[in-house]
Amino acid sequence: MDRPRVGRKRSEESKMAILAASLELLRERGYGKVTVDAIAERAGVGKQTMYRWWPSKADVVLEALTETARTSILDRDSGDLESDLRAFLTATFRALNGPQALGVVMRGLMAEAQLDPEFAVRFGEYIAWRRAVLSSIVQRAVERGDVAKGTSIEALVDMLFGAMWYRLLLDRPIGPKFAATLADLATRAVR
Amino acid sequence: MDRPRVGRKRSEESKMAILAASLELLRERGYGKVTVDAIAERAGVGKQTMYRWWPSKADVVLEALTETARTSILDRDSGDLESDLRAFLTATFRALNGPQALGVVMRGLMAEAQLDPEFAVRFGEYIAWRRAVLSSIVQRAVERGDVAKGTSIEALVDMLFGAMWYRLLLDRPIGPKFAATLADLATRAVR
Amino acid sequence: MDRPRVGRKRSEESKMAILAASLELLRERGYGKVTVDAIAERAGVGKQTMYRWWPSKADVVLEALTETARTSILDRDSGDLESDLRAFLTATFRALNGPQALGVVMRGLMAEAQLDPEFAVRFGEYIAWRRAVLSSIVQRAVERGDVAKGTSIEALVDMLFGAMWYRLLLDRPIGPKFAATLADLATRAVR
Amino acid sequence: MDRPRVGRKRSEESKMAILAASLELLRERGYGKVTVDAIAERAGVGKQTMYRWWPSKADVVLEALTETARTSILDRDSGDLESDLRAFLTATFRALNGPQALGVVMRGLMAEAQLDPEFAVRFGEYIAWRRAVLSSIVQRAVERGDVAKGTSIEALVDMLFGAMWYRLLLDRPIGPKFAATLADLATRAVR
DNA sequence: GAATAATCGAGACGGTACGTCTCGTCTTTCC
DNA sequence: GGAAAGACGAGACGTACCGTCTCGATTATTC
Numbered sequence: 001m002d003r004p005r006v007g008r009k010r011s012e013e014s015k016m017a018i019l020a021a022s023l024e025l026l027r028e029r030g031y032g033k034v035t036v037d038a039i040a041e042r043a044g045v046g047k048q049t050m051y052r053w054w055p056s057k058a059d060v061v062l063e064a065l066t067e068t069a070r071t072s073i074l075d076r077d078s079g080d081l082e083s084d085l086r087a088f089l090t091a092t093f094r095a096l097n098g099p100q101a102l103g104v105v106m107r108g109l110m111a112e113a114q115l116d117p118e119f120a121v122r123f124g125e126y127i128a129w130r131r132a133v134l135s136s137i138v139q140r141a142v143e144r145g146d147v148a149k150g151t152s153i154e155a156l157v158d159m160l161f162g163a164m165w166y167r168l169l170l171d172r173p174i175g176p177k178f179a180a181t182l183a184d185l186a187t188r189a190v191r
Numbered sequence: 192m193d194r195p196r197v198g199r200k201r202s203e204e205s206k207m208a209i210l211a212a213s214l215e216l217l218r219e220r221g222y223g224k225v226t227v228d229a230i231a232e233r234a235g236v237g238k239q240t241m242y243r244w245w246p247s248k249a250d251v252v253l254e255a256l257t258e259t260a261r262t263s264i265l266d267r268d269s270g271d272l273e274s275d276l277r278a279f280l281t282a283t284f285r286a287l288n289g290p291q292a293l294g295v296v297m298r299g300l301m302a303e304a305q306l307d308p309e310f311a312v313r314f315g316e317y318i319a320w321r322r323a324v325l326s327s328i329v330q331r332a333v334e335r336g337d338v339a340k341g342t343s344i345e346a347l348v349d350m351l352f353g354a355m356w357y358r359l360l361l362d363r364p365i366g367p368k369f370a371a372t373l374a375d376l377a378t379r380a381v382r
Numbered sequence: 383m384d385r386p387r388v389g390r391k392r393s394e395e396s397k398m399a400i401l402a403a404s405l406e407l408l409r410e411r412g413y414g415k416v417t418v419d420a421i422a423e424r425a426g427v428g429k430q431t432m433y434r435w436w437p438s439k440a441d442v443v444l445e446a447l448t449e450t451a452r453t454s455i456l457d458r459d460s461g462d463l464e465s466d467l468r469a470f471l472t473a474t475f476r477a478l479n480g481p482q483a484l485g486v487v488m489r490g491l492m493a494e495a496q497l498d499p500e501f502a503v504r505f506g507e508y509i510a511w512r513r514a515v516l517s518s519i520v521q522r523a524v525e526r527g528d529v530a531k532g533t534s535i536e537a538l539v540d541m542l543f544g545a546m547w548y549r550l551l552l553d554r555p556i557g558p559k560f561a562a563t564l565a566d567l568a569t570r571a572v573r
Numbered sequence: 574m575d576r577p578r579v580g581r582k583r584s585e586e587s588k589m590a591i592l593a594a595s596l597e598l599l600r601e602r603g604y605g606k607v608t609v610d611a612i613a614e615r616a617g618v619g620k621q622t623m624y625r626w627w628p629s630k631a632d633v634v635l636e637a638l639t640e641t642a643r644t645s646i647l648d649r650d651s652g653d654l655e656s657d658l659r660a661f662l663t664a665t666f667r668a669l670n671g672p673q674a675l676g677v678v679m680r681g682l683m684a685e686a687q688l689d690p691e692f693a694v695r696f697g698e699y700i701a702w703r704r705a706v707l708s709s710i711v712q713r714a715v716e717r718g719d720v721a722k723g724t725s726i727e728a729l730v731d732m733l734f735g736a737m738w739y740r741l742l743l744d745r746p747i748g749p750k751f752a753a754t755l756a757d758l759a760t761r762a763v764r
Numbered sequence: 765g766a767a768t769a770a771t772c773g774a775g776a777c778g779g780t781a782c783g784t785c786t787c788g789t790c791t792t793t794c795c
Numbered sequence: 796g797g798a799a800a801g802a803c804g805a806g807a808c809g810t811a812c813c814g815t816c817t818c819g820a821t822t823a824t825t826c
Contacts, residue, residue: 007775008817032306046778107305114302115223155372162353181346189380237799389770390822414688428773493687496680497605537754544735552697563728571762580801581791619804
């Protein structure tokens with residue numbers, strides 16, 4: 001059982017300043033050009049304060065992303081798979097292209113995950129959390145009997161998120177039209 | 192008009208040594224831990240020789256990859272979309288997991304493409320070349336009349352390659368079973 | 383006028399623990415490798431408690447040193463300059479080499495004084511205090527008429543303490559033999 | 574036996590720029606406030622270039638000092654110990670106070686030697702070199718028969734250089750008057 | 765005996781400098 | 796004139812300490 005913590009409390013102000021500075025710099029320069037020193041300076045914070053709470057730059061950014069992304073998830077139950085999917089994908093894609101430039105940030109993090117295996121673990125958890133939402137949408141359709149028996153939900157989710165990531169990473173546009181096309185193809189695949 | 196080239200000829204030996212050393216180190220350490228100096232040393236080559244012929248480390252690796260991958264493409268026309276897809280995907284996935292560890296290399300290059308926009312262009316060309324093969328498989332089915340009108344071939348290819356990349360980048364297994372599932376889902380999606 | 387202090391009293395226990403921990407660590411690691419955090423931890427004390435009572439790490443050590451050194455001063459009046467000098471120097475040198483490793487500590491403080499001008503002032507006072515003892519030994523000889531007229535006592539003291547510090551700082555041995563040699567040379571110099 | 578070196582030669586230009594920048598900064602800020610980054614920037618040089626050739630900042634400064642000090646050594650043989658000593662000490666002290674502020678630099682290095690044992694070794698060699706000059710002056714007097722039998726030359730040199738260092742480190746003035754006093758005392762001590 | 769003050773251990777904070785690493789370029793010598 | 800060797804400028808990285816600030820608990824004094 002945790003003995004009651006003693007000493008100065010973690011500064012919520014610094015924490016927020018770091019996350020905010022990260023997002024700012026990410027938008028201004030893109031992931032690859034953001035340095036730890038720049039974040040610390042912009043946040044008015046010592047570098048050690050960052051390393052005390054996050055193991056690496058990528059983890060700071062991941063937390064900043066998670067914070068922001070929390071709002072942009074949409075899961076509306078319309079009773080129809082295709083329209084649920086379209087709504088979810090459209091909202092997701094909009095966030096990617098939005099003023100926060102989430103797409104750029106996510107590309108950078110995916111890159112980092114390839115280079116730093118320890119970060120990959122934590123990034124994987126974030127990804128799994130996003131997957132879960134999409135899975136549950138499909139799951140509802142299964143329960144309604146709208147999905148052919150034996151269909152692999154996992155593979156379907158891989159195809160949907162995969163298509164999104166694939167275009168994101170190759171810097172191709174991701175818009176509402178693409179969302180509709182994917183929703184349509186996915187719905188037909190599981191019929 | 193080309194005046195007959197003067198001076199020492201490009202050493203084919205050095206070129207091969209560089210490509211071989213790259214693949215070796217890639218397998219041993221993974222992309223992120225391979226340095227230019229290490230490749231040069233392993234190849235017994237000056238660093239300048241690398242930069243004379245390739246614009247960056249990533250391009251060396253890309254060429255090493257292309258060289259190897261050339262063999263692993265399979266495009267058999269069986270007259271049936273699902274079985275063509277299954278065959279193509281199975282062969283592709285096998286190469287990823289093969290002794291050359293192509294998967295690891297491709298992950299590294301995709302990461303690099305996120306951080307270096309100039310390399311992203313060249314990497315994009317490589318990707319497009321791989322896409323073309325898969326597209327032509329689907330195109331044949333279209334010409335046979337096996338694909339519903341209005342189906343977006345591009346989106347279908349995005350879903351297939353997307354699913355592959357998505358699993359690859361998140362370090363999840365990619366095997367023949369997954370190939371079959373994808374081929375099945377894709378075939379049903381276009382009916 | 384000081385109104386009688388209110389509030390918790392200074393903890394004599396903590397003070398002693400800090401001085402003791404300082405000497406311990408000094409002996410174990412040498413001045414350069416002793417950190418403020420280490421002293422605080424060893425003493426079971428908050429860092430602020432140190433900075434509340436001493437302006438810097440060096441001052442803590444200086445006080446620890448002064449405390450110890452108080453005992454090691456010897457000033458016996460034998461009526462003979464050479465033997466007084468020999469006795470004083472022998473005792474001083476013995477303290478430097480003693481179990482407290484005063485020599486090591488003093489070297490560290492002298493170094494600190496070069497880097498921190500404010501500390502240099504306080505260290506200078508300590509040095510002056512030690513000089514005064516040696517000066518008074520020579521002064522007695524002057525009053526006995528054993529010193530040639532016009533001899534600079536200050537320069538003589540500089541030579542004696544200078545020789546000691548010079549060897550100390552260059553990590554050369556300082557023992558009773560050296561004390562006798564210095565006493566002899568000094569006595570002849572002032573005849 | 575050294576095989577003839579291949580590859581780019583050490584840049585004499587960079588080396589000189591580093592040494593020059595060091596002296597400049599030393600004069601401007603004093604040893605304690607000179608940083609490796611500042612030297613590198615002022616010299617227009619990468620930090621690695623410094624660390625390639627010198628193990629630490631102190632060694633750079635030591636070399637800069639040695640370079641400068643080479644000129645300021647004076648060893649004139651007048652046939653008289655006192656006047657030789659006075660001349661040597663006067664010249665040495667003048668260099669300490671001169672426009673190069675050698676005194677400040679030497680204080681910094683002596684401090685560093687206390688904190689970094691590895692540097693202390695190299696600094697000790699520099700000191701030994703300076704000692705040798707003074708020793709040879711006294712040695713000549715011995716050979717002339719001007720020195721009493723049994724006198725410890727080593728101790729005498731310790732006293733002379735010691736007095737100089739002692740005053741230097743305690744930030745007390747060192748001028749020609751002090752040189753004359755020391756020369757006088759030393760000469761009387763060995764008679 | 766409650767209110768007020770100052771100290772305490774713990775530990776997070778902003779900041780500075782360090783020494784290492786890797787990149788892509790430049791220079792020298794050899795073939 | 797290409798190639799291997801290797802030094803170079805640049806600049807980010809993560810670590811180590813410093814001296815300060817904040818927290819909640821613990822004494823002392825004062826009212």
